[in-house]
Amino acid sequence: MESLNVPRKYREMKSFWKYYSGEEVAPIPTIFIGGNHEASNYLWELYYGGWAAPNMYFMGYAGVLKFGNIRIGGLSGIYNARHYKLGNS
Structure with a gap:
């Protein structure tokens, strides 16, 4: 829980x-991209994407994939004018 970037009051175990x-398998294919409040220390292992769990695909922190006849793209991050030119470090 210490790796979550959220106030302490929100640091509680949910179901992921x-x-x-x-132990459980998602009932439908689930695709997600890196955000701001996940446990990034676990997802860092799949930085460029991969299967995070059975039937759950992590797109990484930026990516495009084709699922059936649908192309899905995602880009993680928050736009902040003060930080725009700092890069991703």
Whole structure:
């Protein structure tokens, strides 16, 4: 929980660990991209994307994939004019 970038009052275990551990399987294919409040220390292992859990695909922090006849693209981050030219470090 210490790796979550959220106020302490929101640091509580929800249900994703059950999917991550394989205890449960998502009922439908689930595709997600890196955001601001996930446990990034776990998802860092899949920086460029990959299967985070059975039936759950992590797109990484930027990417495009084709799912059936649909092309899905995602780009993680928050636009902030003060930080725009700093890069991603």
